[in-house]
Amino acid sequence: MKWRLRAAFWVALLAGFSMMSVAAYGETRLSIGTGGAAGVYNQIGASICRFLRMRHRDHDLRCRNVKKGGSVDNLRALREGTLEIAVVQSDLQHHAYHGASVFEAAGPHKELRSLFSVVPEAFTVIAGARADITTIRDLEGKRVNIGNRGSGQRVAMEVVMESFGWTFEDFESATEINSALQANQICRGNIDAAVYMVAHPNLSVREATASCDSVLVPVTGPEIDQLISDNQHFVKALIPADRYAANTAPVPSFGVTATVVATSATPPDVVYDVVKAVFENLEEMRTLLPVFANLNKEFMLSPYHAAPWHPGALRYFQEAGIM
Numbered sequence: 077m078k079w080r081l082r083a084a085f086w087v088a089l090l091a092g093f094s095m096m097s098v099a100a101y102g103e104t105r106l107s108i109g110t111g112g113a114a115g116v117y118n119q120i121g122a123s124i125c126r127f128l129r130m131r132h133r134d135h136d137l138r139c140r141n142v143k144k145g146g147s148v149d150n151l152r153a154l155r156e157g158t159l160e161i162a163v164v165q166s167d168l169q170h171h172a173y174h175g176a177s178v179f180e181a182a183g184p185h186k187e188l189r190s191l192f193s194v195v196p197e198a199f200t201v202i203a204g205a206r207a208d209i210t211t212i213r214d215l216e217g218k219r220v221n222i223g224n225r226g227s228g229q230r231v232a233m234e235v236v237m238e239s240f241g242w243t244f245e246d247f248e249s250a251t252e253i254n255s256a257l258q259a260n261q262i263c264r265g266n267i268d269a270a271v272y273m274v275a276h277p278n279l280s281v282r283e284a285t286a287s288c289d290s291v292l293v294p295v296t297g298p299e300i301d302q303l304i305s306d307n308q309h310f311v312k313a314l315i316p317a318d319r320y321a322a323n324t325a326p327v328p329s330f331g332v333t334a335t336v337v338a339t340s341a342t343p344p345d346v347v348y349d350v351v352k353a354v355f356e357n358l359e360e361m362r363t364l365l366p367v368f369a370n371l372n373k374e375f376m377l378s379p380y381h382a383a384p385w386h387p388g389a390l391r392y393f394q395e396a397g398i399m
C-alpha cells in the first residue's frame with residue numbers, strides 16, 4: 077500500500093513538472109532582436125520575455141531575448157525571417173519600410189509592421205574626463221568610437237559627420253566597438269569618446285561615469301540645428317539632469333524613439349500576446365527600471381511609426397479600448 081502511495085506521489089509530481097515546463101517554455105518560437113548587453117533594448121527584450129513567462133498559462137510562446145548589433149542588424153534579421161520581433165529606432169523603421177538610407181540597396185520592406193513605441197532615445201556623446209572634449213565639435217582629431225556596423229548610432233553618426241563635413245580622416249582614429257564595451261575602453265584611456273543613440277539612464281553611461289568620471293557632452297550648434305530641420309525623423313532631445321553621478325545639468329542633443337516592430341509573417345496571435353503582456357504589466361514595468369519610469373500609453377501609441385500597425389497589435393488596442 078505504502079509503495080503505491082509513494083509511486084502515485086512521484087507520478088503526480090513528475091506530471092506536474094512536465095506540464096509546468098511545457099507551459100513555461102512553450103512551443104512557438106519568439107525571438108526578440110535587441111542590442112548590446114549594456115543598452116536599453118536588451119532591457120526591453122528581457123522585460124517582454126519576463127511578462128510573457130508570468131502569463132505562461134495563456135499562450136505557448138518560448139520567448140528569447142537575442143542580443144544583436146542594434147537597429148540595422150535587427151531590421152535585416154526581420155527581413156530574413158530569423159527574428160519574429162525586434163526593437164528598432166523610429167528613423168530606421170522608416171528607412172527600412174521605404175527602402176531609404178542604409179536600406180536603399182535592399183529596397184522597401186513593405187511587410188514591416190509596427191507594434192508600439194517604448195522610450196525616447198538621445199544621441200549621446202560620452203567623453204573621458206581628460207579628453208578635453210566639451211562640445212561635439214571637439215571630437216575632431218580625437219579617438220572616437222563611431223559605433224559598430226549594424227547599430228543605429230552608427231547611422232546617426234554618419235549623418236552627424238556629414239553635417240560637419242567630417243570623414244574618418246578627421247579623427248585620430250575611428251573605432252567600431254560594440255556599445256557593451258565602449259565604457260571600458262573610455263575608462264582604460266584607449267579611446268577619447270564614444271557615441272550612442274540610447275535611452276537614459278542606461279548601464280553603459282552609468283559604467284563610464286561611475287568608474288572613471290566620464291562626462292556627457294552637449295550636442296548643439298548650427299550644424300545640429302540644421303540636421304534636425306533637414307531630418308524629419310530627428311527631434312530635439314534633452315538628457316535630464318541627475319541621471320548619472322557626473323551629470324548635474326540637463327544635456328541637450330537630438331534624438332529618435334525606440335519602437336517595437338514585427339513583420340506580416342509574425343502571426344497575429346503571437347503579436348497579440350506580446351502587446352497584451354506589455355500593456356497589462358505597464359505598472360510593474362515602470363517600477364522595474366528607472367529608464368521605464370515614465371512609460372505611458374499615449375507615447376507608446378504615438379505617431380512615430382512608418383510601418384502600418386500589425387493586426388495582432390490593433391486587435392489588442394481595440395479590445396482594451398485604447399485606440
Ligand code: GLU
Binds near residue numbers: 148164165227273
Ligand atoms: N539605438 C541603438 C541601436 O539602434 C540601441 C540602443 C540600445 O541598445 O538601447 O543600435
